[in-house]
Amino acid sequence: MGRHLVFLEQREGRLKDASLDLLSRVREMAGLRGEGPIAAVLAGPVDEGMLPAAAGTLYHAADPSLGLYGREPYAALVEEAVRREGAAEVYFAEGALSADLAPLLSVRLRAALLGGCGGPDGCLRPVYSGAALAGFRPDAEIRIHSVASSAGRQERGGGEPMRVVELPVSAGADPGPVLRELVMRVGLADVGEARVVVAGGRGVGGAEGFRLLEELASLLGGAVGASRAAVDLGWRPHAEQVGQTGRSVSADLYIACGVSGAVQHLAGIARAGTVVAINTDPHAPIFAVADYGFVADLHTALPAFIEAVRELRK
């Protein structure tokens, strides 16, 4: 019986990196505290060879009906795993799924819900557009942590696959909203999950100008992000917006091109690693939160930068 239970998220049969990173972080923490082994729970079938290697039990409901997210069946599964394992700490990688599922579970399990925490160990979260850092204390027998991913890679570690305990599907009375279709974008990585984000703002000048950013992003294996100005002008989809009313990035490298660095934008990069800013205005606020800066017109700087990166990759 483990104290720690990690929810593993799959989409189209592939486990999410964020889940696997979280599993490693929790395993490491539990190891240090002498509280291992840990357990995990997984809804839906996954591809051959996908199951993670970690000592402990994996509660798996492999029924194909759980391939797509469903609030009620997923909740029932996690509740069952918590009960069987006697878990006191339940972890989710923060994202669209945890945002939907964790509040429901916290009520059903009478648990304290720690959302958007910086790590599995204690809960620190940027608040007020990143102007402050808040620490939260839980007060309940069971605690649910939704953990934001952050800059820095996680060692996965090898070893034996987990011991699998098959769980049956227990469909609730009212399934609630039914997921009919999952449409995954092809091409560039997701802005919230990518290790490198190349972001553009009003300074990019138009939808066309983002071609350069896409080129650099794909060269670095990253994603394109956008300021709200760029999104509201219709140059980029909202899914790419970074900031207070957009996504939070956890990239190791954030390259801001033609972004002024408004507080609402900075709210989204509080957890980014190295920040690089390219801007024509030497007084742009973005430089105050950047590690490296280059005062230049992005339309000439980016092609040269792309060329230089290409050279390096050769």
Added chain:
Amino acid sequence: MEIAVCVTLVPDTASVIGFRDGALDTSRISEVLNPYDEYALEEALLMRERQGDATVRVFSVAPASKKPLLQKALAMGADRLVIVEGPESCDPWQTASILREAFRAVYGEAVPELVLCGRESTDFRSGEVPGMLATLLGVPSLSGVTKLEAAPDGTLRLEREIEGGLERFEARLPILLSAEKGLNTPRKTSMKGVMEARKKPVEVLSARDVPEPRVSLESLRPAERHKECRMAGDVRELVRLLRKGEVL
């Protein structure tokens, strides 16, 4: 049809979030309706326009003194406002419980057909109240909705963004939805709307039997954001700096 919208007030993002003597300096903060709640309210108003016969009631857990700020929701077009006075708390579980009680006081055991909330409040960004409230009300819910279409047979077609893609759902009323940016464009308030808002009914309730918090604020400190920025003179130097910093 009964439509409920839950709103909260947050610091205007233009206001300065500063600290004095280790505590948040509220003197320079002005409050506004949480931007996400405006998307929720707009969607409620659109639904009322489609339905014809619907009442849009706005709920907020706040001190009664905040009435003038909350009246913006009435100026946008909501029919009634319910302010629930409760303990000052940042625990979403307490807030959801207080809202649940307020719904009981207003609707009895019935539950409104449609409940709309903002995806999260921009101050603490927990985004937990909607899902908790839905569970307490015993209705299904979906968070972060970016598209809502109501088919003639009453079926709702919903969309929401997920990491790397989007999900399309089908659902029925009653339901609680939390609104994400992109769902709609909130209407501006007009002079006429503001005048009319003053005549619309405002109820003030006080929260009773508030449960113990499950999460409390342990510390709040200013975040150190300022970095020492190393400036590059040209692209070549930029690349050299980034390589030296082991970024490239």
